[in-house]
Amino acid sequence: MTGALEDKVRDAFAQDGGLSRAAEQFRERSGQTEMAMAVARTIDKGGVLVVEAGTGVGKTFSYLVPALLSGERVLLSTATKTLQDQLFGRDLPRLVEAFGLPVRTALLKGRASYLCLHRLDMARHDASLPERGSLRTLAKIEQWSKATRTGDLAELPGLDERSPLIPLITSTRENCLGAQCPQFKPCHVNLARREALAADIVVINHHLFFADLAVRETGMAELLPTVSVVVFDEAHQLNETGVQFLGAQLGTGQALDFAHDMLAAGLQHARGLVDWQQLVSTTERAARDLRLVVGKQWPGAKLRWLGPSPEGIDPAAWQGALDDLLDAFRAAAEGLDTVSEISPDFVRLHERARQLAKRTARFALPCELDSVRWVDVGTQLRLIESPLDIADAMRKRVLKIADEAGEADEAGIDGDEQEDGLDAYGEQPARSGAAHEEGGRAWVFTSATLGDEPTLRWFTEPCGLQDAEVLRVQSPFDYASQAAIYVPRAFPKPNDPSHSQRVAQLAARGAAELGGRTLVLTTTLRALRTIGDEMRQQFELLDTQVRPEVLVQGELPKRVLMDRFREGSSAGRAGCVLVASASFWEGFDAPGDVLQLVVIDKLPFPPPNDPLVEARSQRLEAQGRSSFADYSLPEAAVALKQGAGRLIRRETDSGVLAICDTRLVAMGYGRRLLAALPPMRRLENETDFDAALEALRN
Incomplete structure (x- = not known):
């Protein structure tokens, strides 16, 4: 017997249902409906649901539709401000309109995302502005400040996220004057927080959530107890985000x-x-x-x-x-x-x-x-x-937070942080009762990548979610026909000094064949620079008309790099090669034929000499477990899945994934890593690789 919400959700995801009015070329997908029904059941009965939804499932609508149709108050948290903006600016409005729902939505980011009017005024009189161009940039910011309603710096075109001006025109918890500020009334942070407290659907990010858990400063202490449904998208980043705070x-x-x-x-x-x-x-x-x-x-x-x-x-x-x-x-x-x-x-x-x-x-x-x-x-x-992880905090301070609202001291918050009982805005925090009875709140954690085995232990264990319901929904893509994987056999070992040079040569050969359309993902910044320089040297031999442009992370703002790469060979220019590390392994979306070759230099094992990695490994060994099998290998599998996931973003995409690490085929654990990847067809040798590239070009 199904509940009323499940029936509504099933109707919405039918071929001619409400969702077909919100999504262009909508067609019913069994995986998307399966996830949406699981979310609906969790909202109905309360509890914790963990969903790994492969690329292309359409997980965003799978949680948004039941959340909206439930009529409950909802908190949505993402890992990145980019997805926050997409949810708030594109996905939510489309669904709200399609279903004709009378709901209020709000976007809430951390302080560093908003213009501080008081500090802008101070910056005008600062004689030690960081660089000569800062005065021009400051003038643009001042002009924009008179027109903006939200004060969200993401609205300001051309502002480099690395600009030294940003710390001077934004506030931190340390330097915010709160209710004593001369600009308290028109404060953008304050306005965003008030709108969030009044909204039915609030979109935040993981950094904001955990910052509040640590110091109760962003308004979440008031917001969370009134919410019935909490969804964490891009949940694979939760643990690493949480331990920072x-x-x-x-x-x-x-x-x-x-x-x-x-x-x-x-x-x-x-x-x-x-x-x-x-x-x-x-x-x-x-x-x-x-x-x-x-x-x-x-x-x-x-x-x-x-x-x-x-x-x-x-x-x-x-x-x-x-x-x-x-x-x-x-x-x-x-x-x-x-x-x-x-x-x-x-x-x-x-x-x-x-x-x-x-x-x-x-x-x-x-x-x-x-x-x-x-x-x-x-x-x-x-x-x-x-x-070492967030398990204890999640169990004691998050999943039970509705029952402990108002018991901040027991939750481990320093008394000095809020010693007068006032929040950071000089107001008495509201202590609303929980929206549901005990255990009634619904928690949904989802991502395209949450582990490499059925119980998703890589994610659930450090997040304290071992008792959660777990669902894995496979990608609808036909990887065997859309993509191929190539692991070169005659290749230097990963620690060989010539390894990065050979990676650059392989990537340059592929990019020359495809006219760019290549993403090179590196595991270190040193390899990033070496490969970028070597590829530019390789392309010196090509005619300027067909020479791909080499973009290297760090040389331009991230947003500029992504936009330029997605332009591809438009405007009469040759296509692009993007050499990137760290943040580009995930969250970078370049669908269509602008990206057809992804090259990964090495298996992304966690660095063994990192103190946090070392301490986690030692704890597992002390428990009689294998730190390699239970930590390093799953970490590498998840990162590898994320990197490989850049290649196929739509059902019409095609491409080749090259992983330049012979350990993938030479070592026993390579089978586990290969099994974690989408089921692409295998290219056995260099001839197969060249033929696959030629087929893509044609």
Whole structure:
């Protein structure tokens, strides 16, 4: 016997149902309907559903339709702001219109996404703007600020996400003045939060969700208890996103930013009342001394921190530098306290000083149980303490959060974060009752990739979801006819110095044959640069009319790279090759014939010397399990599936996947990794590879 919601959902997904009015060329897909029915059942009865929905299933509509038709209040969380914008700006409006539903939708992002009117005003008078072009960019931002309703920086065309201006015109939790701000009433963050609290469907992102779980600052403490349905899309990123927020971080860059803000406020509002230069120079010197104690290291090095100091660092010198930094923050707090009544800037700076002192004191103590500590080394230092996963937080503070609303102290929130019971906007937080009875809330976690075995243990275990209902829905694509996989046999081993050069040569050969249309995914930034340079050299021999353009991640903003690649060979230009790492392994969508060859340089095993990876592996070994079979291999399988998933995005796409790592065919574990990939046909040798490329070109 089915429920009323399931009947509505089945009708909506029928060939001539409501969904056919929202989606062009809609046709009924059994996998999409199967997932939608499972979501409907979970909404009806409450509980937790985990769904792996292969590429092409149409999982977005599979959760949106039942969520909308349920009439319940819904929270949707995604991993990226890009998908957030797509859900809010495209998918939701289409469905709301198609079904004629009277629902209010809202988009809520983190502070860094919104223009801060107060800090924009301060930036106008900042004599130390980072670069010459900043004045022109600032003028454009000021012009846009007069017309925008949302203040969402994503609306501003041409603003580079790497612009040094962005930190100057956005707020952070540390420097926001809350209700004391002179621009509190028209504040864009405040407006977005109010709209979210009044909406039926709210679209957020995982970073925002976990930031709130850590400090209860973004309004989620008020929003979540009133919601009946929570959906996490791109859920495969949940664990790694969550651990970033559930531990502690302290950066020497934070100390320098604090000193800069303290000096600016001091000289503007209370010149001569406190020796600001002394406080600032003491703080800056302490931060720089802590960096100097570490000395020269490889850029991007992560130093294990198992004892009183990071590895290779003298414990006495390290502890002394930490003590000096702590003293500097405490002295700053004392100085700011004496002028706190003059301006709200000083109240907030005083809170920042106290929080920085508290965090510094934490790092002077031993590491928390079931956590790992390390130091990230760059121009500045970042001291990091992280839990190994989010399982405990999910079980105690998320899945039961409706029953514990209002019990923030028991949920492990620091009392100092919200000591007066007011939220970050100076208001008394609402403590609404749960929208459902206990256990009635529906939780849905979904992604195209959640593991490489039937129980999806790779995802459910670190997220504390072992008791969830698990559903795997296969992709509707005919991979055997649409795609082929090639693993070159006569190839240097992955650790061979010539490996990246050979990858570049193989990719260049394919791209020359196809006129671009090639994505090269690397596992390291060093390989990224080597392959990019080598491919450009290879193409020097080609006529400029047919020479593919080589785009390399980091040389242009990500959005510009993606747009240029998708343009392909339009406007009379040759096609493109994109050489990318990290963030391009997932979330990059280039359907159609602009992408027909994906080249992966190596199997994406987690780096064994990463402190978090190392600690997770050690925990598994201590439990009598294999860290390779239970951690490294599943991690590689999921990343490989994500990378391979860039190739076929539609039922009409075709292409070749080349994985330049002989371990895939030489080692026993290669069979498990190959089995995790879509069932593409195999190309056995170079002749087959060339023939497949020629067929694509023709």
